Amino acid sequence: MKTFRYYSCLMFAAFALSACDAFELDNYEEPGETIEGIVVDAKTGEPVLTDQGSEGIRVRLTELSYGDNVDHNPDFYCRPDGTFRNTKIFKGDYNIRIDGPFIPVYRDTDDGTVISDDTWYGKISGTTNVKFEVYPFLKVEFVETPSVSNGQITAKVKVTRAISKDEFRSMVEPMGGYSNDFTNVTDIQLFVSMSSSVGYRARDQRWSSQINYAGDSFDEYEGKPITIRSAAGQTIPSGRHVFVRAAARINYDTPRGSGTRRWNYSEPLEVIIP
Structure with missing residues (x-):
């Protein structure tokens, strides 16, 4: 009986320690940085009007703070007036690419040669403002x-x-x-x-x-x-x-x-x- 109690205590202690370690790994502050921006016609300066959904202007963020081989953040979409805002971003270095009813801001050839890269690179900290100038169809x-x-x-x-x-x-x-x-x-x-x-x-x-x-x-x-x-x-x-x-x-x-x-x-x- 004493042996059973001894091993039970050891198992409980190990479990408690593991639980504490797991808790510490998840104990990060919630993301609180903000990215906001607008997409405008490069020729006229007018906002590019869109749909608020997956057929609208897609905004894709990729955090570069930990190297190039990273997955992008969950996509989100512009408002109908061509503006966008996301208030749940971790502080860091990012690339922002948008896709919509306009000439692609990132263009490359079939073999991967970059023709033009008008995506955004920069640090998101506090409230960061971005403006994209594009060529609507x-x-x-x-x-x-x-x-x-x-x-x-x-x-x-x-x-x-x-x-x-x-x-x-x-x-x-x-x-x-x-x-x-x-x-x-x-x-x-x-x-x-x-x-x-x-x-x-x-x-x-x-x-x-x-x-x-x-x-x-x-x-x-x-x-x-x-x-x-x-x-x-x-x-x-x-x-x-x-x-x-x-x-x-x-x-x-x-x-x-x-x-x-x-x-x-x-x-x-x-x-x-x-």
């Missing part, structure tokens, strides 16, 4: 205030290229695997929602609609007012306050090979259904 805007008739919204939208086909090609072709189809505008969307953060992730599918374009058929409409209506046969109830945004995208995924083709957006507008 498209500019999307409402030509006039949308109208309402019998519970259906009619909007006039103008889509222009924020970067020309030749400029796009000069930047993207050196990466390899270039296709003239990349610059084709594939669709224009009218997103309708009860939420002011209206977009692909916050849309009401009953009322939202789209116009699709095959090949380069959109080109004849570039810069011209295009009429788009909310979904036919789906009446928006009288008295509702809804929000609308127009969006358009090209046949190019960012980052390359991801399969995600991201929209460029207009400003949101509020529409009151009489």
Whole structure:
């Protein structure tokens, strides 16, 4: 009996010591540094409007304090107005890469040769501010205030290229695997929602609609007012306050090979259904 008690005490002491060691290993302060920034058009200085979700502008942080062979932090995304903020970052040296409906800020060839690196390198401590200047694919805007008739919204939208086909090609072709189809505008969307953060992730599918374009058929409409209506046969109830945004995208995924083709957006507008 004494032997049993002796070994039991030893086992308990070892367990308690291990538990204390494990507790000490996890006893780190919570991350409290802040990174905030904005993504703007390099030509105009205007914010690059986006969607608040995985189809929007992706922000990827990689901490470099412990060497180059490290995993990136969990991705997060810009707000609809092109700004971003993360208040739970450990102090350290970082690289920040963004991916969105614009020329990639990091471009390399198939063999890994770096063509251009406009990602951000620096130390995050306290509140750190970052500004990215990029080249959006498209500019999307409402030509006039949308109208309402019998519970259906009619909007006039103008889509222009924020970067020309030749400029796009000069930047993207050196990466390899270039296709003239990349610059084709594939669709224009009218997103309708009860939420002011209206977009692909916050849309009401009953009322939202789209116009699709095959090949380069959109080109004849570039810069011209295009009429788009909310979904036919789906009446928006009288008295509702809804929000609308127009969006358009090209046949190019960012980052390359991801399969995600991201929209460029207009400003949101509020529409009151009489």
